[in-house]
Amino acid sequence: MMTKFMNMRKTAKCLLMVMAVLLSGLSTTAWSKDFRLGLLTPPPHIWTKAAESFGAELNEKSGGAHTVQVFPSRQLGNEAQMLQQLQSGALDMAFMTVAEVSNRAPDFGAFYAPFLAQDIGHAARILRSDVARGMLDQLPQQVGVVGIDYGMAGLRQILSRGEVNGPGDLAGKKLRITPFDPILDFYNILGAAPTPMPLPAVYDALANGQVDAIDMDSELIWKLKYYEHAETIIHSNHMMFPMVGLVSAKVWAGLGEEDRAMITEIMRKYLGQVLDTYVENDPVWIEQVRETDKTFKQVGPEFFGDAPQQWDEIWSKRSSMLGAIRDVAASTAN
Ligand code: BEZ
Numbered sequence: 047m048m049t050k051f052m053n054m055r056k057t058a059k060c061l062l063m064v065m066a067v068l069l070s071g072l073s074t075t076a077w078s079k080d081f082r083l084g085l086l087t088p089p090p091h092i093w094t095k096a097a098e099s100f101g102a103e104l105n106e107k108s109g110g111a112h113t114v115q116v117f118p119s120r121q122l123g124n125e126a127q128m129l130q131q132l133q134s135g136a137l138d139m140a141f142m143t144v145a146e147v148s149n150r151a152p153d154f155g156a157f158y159a160p161f162l163a164q165d166i167g168h169a170a171r172i173l174r175s176d177v178a179r180g181m182l183d184q185l186p187q188q189v190g191v192v193g194i195d196y197g198m199a200g201l202r203q204i205l206s207r208g209e210v211n212g213p214g215d216l217a218g219k220k221l222r223i224t225p226f227d228p229i230l231d232f233y234n235i236l237g238a239a240p241t242p243m244p245l246p247a248v249y250d251a252l253a254n255g256q257v258d259a260i261d262m263d264s265e266l267i268w269k270l271k272y273y274e275h276a277e278t279i280i281h282s283n284h285m286m287f288p289m290v291g292l293v294s295a296k297v298w299a300g301l302g303e304e305d306r307a308m309i310t311e312i313m314r315k316y317l318g319q320v321l322d323t324y325v326e327n328d329p330v331w332i333e334q335v336r337e338t339d340k341t342f343k344q345v346g347p348e349f350f351g352d353a354p355q356q357w358d359e360i361w362s363k364r365s366s367m368l369g370a371i372r373d374v375a376a377s378t379a380n
Contacts, residue, residue: 112329135296197320200263
């Protein structure tokens with residue numbers, strides 16, 4: 047009888063130990079996570095640095111429970127592939143061009159209305175508006191991702207290997223663009239030969255003459271020394287170039303409220319810093335480009351003739367948000 051009782055106690059003790067081990071395992075998987083965040087920008091780029099700072103702060107604020115491994119330079123594939131990975135839950139997070147998102151959610155094409163923003167500060171105000179932020183609400187349903195907030199990469203300029211005195215000089219020219227429709231339409235209207243090409247391929251293509259010109263922001267024209275392979279820089283500020291911080295909707299669904307709030311707060315902070323960094327430094331980069339020995343032309347909408355109006359006609363049918371975003375731009379202009 048005594049032996050039977052001792053055996054029962056032993057079994058109960060073992061069961062308790064097994065349950066304790068199982069429970070500790072469960073709490074680990076429920077409360078800590080190693081997130082993977084992908085980008086196409088290289089390690090020193092402002093977006094990549096912001097992603098790293100976001101990861102470090104999330105790790106600290108979660109008491110070491112969460113980590114974020116950042117994969118820059120297209121290590122996980124191009125943006126279209128990263129977006130697919132976000133949809134399937136194979137990738138947790140990304141800082142991605144809104145350009146790529148607009149390929150799946152055409153409403154976002156409204157941000158590329160030519161000359162929507164007067165200057166870089168105005169671009170940031172448009173992106174911080176309730177209307178712009180409200181557009182992120184459609185992403186879980188439409189694209190399978192949660193949009194946390196916007197960053198950006200300055201305004202777009204044109205850099206050409208040859209002389210450019212008017213838009214006619216761009217006719218038939220192979221002009222590198224980021225692969226997305228609103229910009230493709232803009233250069234098609236101008237009669238150029240837009241050539242979609244992801245960022246990491248641009249330097250060699252420009253240097254070896256595979257393209258005649260590129261559509262690019264001031265920061266990279268200066269820092270990646272694209273200007274060294276150009277004769278003319280057209281400082282036009284013709285389009286905004288927003289970025290968005292994304293989390294896989296599948297991954298989001300598995301997170302608790304506390305984690306969601308923490309990720310939102312910290313990611314928003316660093317995306318906001320990206321906006322501030324461009325507002326502060328964009329004029330400095332363009333000044334540095336102006337001071338090189340290249341031909342520097344400052345142009346406004348008139349340089350592009352009626353291309354902006356033609357673009358509007360196309361995109362007022364494709365993006366239901368174009369009117370609302372134009373209203374935001376009007377109400378936030380200086
Ligand atoms: C581009 O495609 O030109 C680009 C992409 C990401 C950051 C900056 C520029």
